[in-house]
Amino acid sequence: MIIDYFIIGLYTLALFVILIYSLLQLQLVLNYKKAKKQKTKVVQKPADWPKVTVQLPLYNEKYVVKRLLNNISRLDYPSSKLEIQVLDDSTDSSKTYTEQLTQDLIDKGVNAHYIHRTDRKNFKAGALKEGLKIAQGEFIAVFDADFLPQTDWLKKTIPHFNHPNVGVVQTRWGHVNRDYSVLTKIQAFALDFHFLIEQVGRSLGGHFINFNGTAGVWRKACIEDAGNWQGDTLTEDLDLSYRAQLKGWKFTYLKDVVTPAELPVVLSAARSQQFRWNKGAAENFRKNFSAVFHSKALSPKSKLHSFFHLLNSSMFLLILMVAILSIPILYIKFQQESWDLIFYILAAMGVSTLIFIYGYWTSYKDIYGSGFVSFLKFIGLFITFFSIAMGLSVHNTLAILEGHFNKKSAFIRTPKFDISSNTDTWKGKTYINKKLSVLNGIEILLFGYFIYGLYSAYYTQDFGLVIFHLMLVFGFGFISFKTLFSKA
Numbered sequence: 001m002i003i004d005y006f007i008i009g010l011y012t013l014a015l016f017v018i019l020i021y022s023l024l025q026l027q028l029v030l031n032y033k034k035a036k037k038q039k040t041k042v043v044q045k046p047a048d049w050p051k052v053t054v055q056l057p058l059y060n061e062k063y064v065v066k067r068l069l070n071n072i073s074r075l076d077y078p079s080s081k082l083e084i085q086v087l088d089d090s091t092d093s094s095k096t097y098t099e100q101l102t103q104d105l106i107d108k109g110v111n112a113h114y115i116h117r118t119d120r121k122n123f124k125a126g127a128l129k130e131g132l133k134i135a136q137g138e139f140i141a142v143f144d145a146d147f148l149p150q151t152d153w154l155k156k157t158i159p160h161f162n163h164p165n166v167g168v169v170q171t172r173w174g175h176v177n178r179d180y181s182v183l184t185k186i187q188a189f190a191l192d193f194h195f196l197i198e199q200v201g202r203s204l205g206g207h208f209i210n211f212n213g214t215a216g217v218w219r220k221a222c223i224e225d226a227g228n229w230q231g232d233t234l235t236e237d238l239d240l241s242y243r244a245q246l247k248g249w250k251f252t253y254l255k256d257v258v259t260p261a262e263l264p265v266v267l268s269a270a271r272s273q274q275f276r277w278n279k280g281a282a283e284n285f286r287k288n289f290s291a292v293f294h295s296k297a298l299s300p301k302s303k304l305h306s307f308f309h310l311l312n313s314s315m316f317l318l319i320l321m322v323a324i325l326s327i328p329i330l331y332i333k334f335q336q337e338s339w340d341l342i343f344y345i346l347a348a349m350g351v352s353t354l355i356f357i358y359g360y361w362t363s364y365k366d367i368y369g370s371g372f373v374s375f376l377k378f379i380g381l382f383i384t385f386f387s388i389a390m391g392l393s394v395h396n397t398l399a400i401l402e403g404h405f406n407k408k409s410a411f412i413r414t415p416k417f418d419i420s421s422n423t424d425t426w427k428g429k430t431y432i433n434k435k436l437s438v439l440n441g442i443e444i445l446l447f448g449y450f451i452y453g454l455y456s457a458y459y460t461q462d463f464g465l466v467i468f469h470l471m472l473v474f475g476f477g478f479i480s481f482k483t484l485f486s487k488a
Contacts, residue, residue: 004332007325007329007332011321011329012349014318014319014321014322015322015349015350015352016349017318018315018319018349020308021315021352022351022352022355023352023355024308025197025198025355025356026355026358026359027201027205028197028198028202029201029359029362031200031202031204032196032200034204035200035203043159044162045155045159049078049081049158050138050158051083051136051138052077052082052083052138052139052140052141052217053083053131053137053139053141054072054075054083054084054140054143055085055128055135055141055143056068056069056086056087056142056143056145057089057127057142057145058088058089058094058098059088059090059123060091061090061094061145062093062094062098064416064417065094065098065101065145067148068143068146068147069102069105071149072084072149073112075149075151075154076151076152076154077155079111082111083111083112083137084110084113085112085115085131086102086112086113086115087115087117087127087128087130088115088116089117089123091120095116098114099114099116102114113134115131121231122231122232122236123410124231124236124411125230125236126229126231128229128236129229132223132224132229138220138221139158139161139217139218139219139220140219140220140223141216141218142213142216142218143215143259144213144214144215144261145416146261146262147214147259147261148176148260148261149215149259153171153257156254156257157169157216158217160252161217161219165249165250166219166250166252167218167219167226167249167251168216168217168219168241168244168251169251169253170209170210170215170216170251170254171259172199172254172256172257172259173195173215173260174259174260175187175260175261175262175263176261176262176263177262177265178263180263181265183264183388183482184263184264185381186381186384186388189360189364189382189385190389192364193359193363195212195255196362197362197363199253199255200255202305202309205301205302205305206299206302207301207302207305207309208241208242208245208292208302208305208306208309209241209251209253210237210238210242210251210309211240211251212237213237214259214261215259215261219249222244223240223244225244225247226243226246226249227243232287233280233283233284234277234279234280234403234409234411235277235281235283235284238281238284238310239280239283239287239288242292242306242310243288246288246291246292262417262418264416267479267482267483269414270414271392272414273414274392274395274396274399275395275396275398275399276411278313278316278400278403279399279400279402279403279409280403281311282314282400282404283403284310285310285403285404286403286404288310289306289310292306293307313399313400313403314404316389316393316397316400317397317400317401319389319390320390323450323468326453326468326469327469329465330456330460330462347464356386357382360385361382364381383471384474386471387478388479390471390472390476391472391475391476391477391479392479394439394442394443395439395443398439436483436484440483443479444476446472446476447480450472450473450476451473453465453469457469
């Protein structure tokens, strides 16, 4: 009996926190809808364009560096006001290749500089900080290796620094290989929600948003005033964003300026990216939330949004907890008929799922259009996305726990392969991690565990969680299959 109370208590707590999180997400959706009704403000172009430094942090990017440099060199901006810093920490043959490509730009009259570090201290944050020491620009634009800004990108973003307290202008990410595979489709699906709903919703609500590590511009004075780049978390972008906003700097988000980039096509690459983002968010909660909580300038509502913003990756831990406990819950419900009221209340908390569906449908239809056929496609993608996200929950939970318990690890970059179509030319290239781990074994075991959950529904004649368990079987089955049998 005591163990029953313990299981129901944990299960209820997890569902309750997820419900609160979903209600805050609903508020962001409503803010987004309000923002859509507002007229776009016209900003005046400066009479004299300021000097801009474009920083390109690289690490072993031999497949995309040529595409990147060719693209950046075509930016439409006064050449006398533009500087390009190639911040290359490479340790493989791409170093010589990147240095030669940079020299080719210099020979063509481009104001470019090749900067190489041998120690990779503080990883990307260290490279950006090193470049900032000698950056000539008043503004600092940052692009990761797979990003392809339009030629007029700087002329669309720089005018938005029209007030001295604007510290950052962030643009929305696009996806050059959105439809390449199931894996890229669900990544795009999740990122579209973040860049349309969350960023716009937080911005309109006056809550903290974040620089997304790339495809944005910083005022150099803002970086320096906020304490510069620091490498003690794996998401240095989120860290600096919070420190800057705590100092009073304002961030501007441009949802209509889209900067295309390449999504990971290999499961191991997507895993490493998810690990870094989720662990980094947890690290930032440890580092920055105390300052947020004690800030006198922030409203209680903004503090609550910041709490869940910094903890949003920790939802994976709660989802995994709910999933694992859901099978014992079936048997407790089967044996304790007098507890029906409790289980009705728990079922009512499932409204959070409907809220998530509403939120993701809002972003999906704004990209693909509304209508019955579009909605059916959305439902299929939503189920696939949530299933695979739950399949990744073990891996992401480890990242979250390492972040909260301050276990340090290296910055693992996400490999890119110059993919913009549904070709398989990337297969067999280097940078692909094929090693198996203990976590992979746990994922396979959970695949079997949730198959048992389907049997449990039949045994208890309680089919209320069948769809949930089917999604878990698919999610963990997909991850296990891709891990064991993918040739990539």
